[in-house]
Amino acid sequence: MSNPLQSAPGSAVPGDDVDDALQQVEHQLSLLWRRARSISHQLSRQVHPDMEPAAYGLLTVIRREGPIRLTDLATCIGVGKPSVSRQIAFLESIGLVYKEADPQDGRAQSIRLTEKGEEKMHLVQDARRQVFRERLGEWPLKDVQTLADYMGRLNAIYGDGALRDLGTKEAGVDTADNSTGA
Numbered sequence: 554m555s556n557p558l559q560s561a562p563g564s565a566v567p568g569d570d571v572d573d574a575l576q577q578v579e580h581q582l583s584l585l586w587r588r589a590r591s592i593s594h595q596l597s598r599q600v601h602p603d604m605e606p607a608a609y610g611l612l613t614v615i616r617r618e619g620p621i622r623l624t625d626l627a628t629c630i631g632v633g634k635p636s637v638s639r640q641i642a643f644l645e646s647i648g649l650v651y652k653e654a655d656p657q658d659g660r661a662q663s664i665r666l667t668e669k670g671e672e673k674m675h676l677v678q679d680a681r682r683q684v685f686r687e688r689l690g691e692w693p694l695k696d697v698q699t700l701a702d703y704m705g706r707l708n709a710i711y712g713d714g715a716l717r718d719l720g721t722k723e724a725g726v727d728t729a730d731n732s733t734g735a
Contacts, residue, residue: 600673601673605640612649612666620665622655649669
């Protein structure tokens with residue numbers, strides 16, 4: 554399988570141009586990730602002043618997916634079950650989620666939002682969506698759709714273990730801390 558970004562002999566795109574373009578992608582993604590972490594922090598505080606951004610992320614998944622098992626939730630966001638369990642315990646303690654017997658397996662539990670959790674998430678996510686409308690409102694609809702398509706493609710390839718693969722290819726790279734970017 555060939556890499557379409559590699560320069561072929563006689564190609565109009567020299568290798569340096571590809572490297573420059575990839576460096577720009579990396580830079581822009583790093584900037585986006587840093588800003589996204591900052592926004593996540595702000596959003597989590599809007600839900601509850603003691604909430605960590607990781608807990609906010611769990612709430613968004615639970616809201617989107619509906620009742621979900623702890624193990625499925627951990628798999629969905631790519632972290633260990635103990636980390637998710639601690640965050641769920643916190644969310645339970647502040648009344649945003651509750652556990653119930655899983656209808657498909659009475660031994661397991663599903664996690665779902667409480668009415669309070671649903672209300673809080675509705676308010677915060679509506680406000681976030683409004684910010685997107687304001688920031689991207691001047692863009693042509695086709696450009697917004699293209700951005701969504703490209704981001705979907707990028708998320709799909711990263712969902713396939715791209716960061717894990719990076720850690721196996723480059724000795725000394727700590728894949729657990731790749732979110733800091735360059």
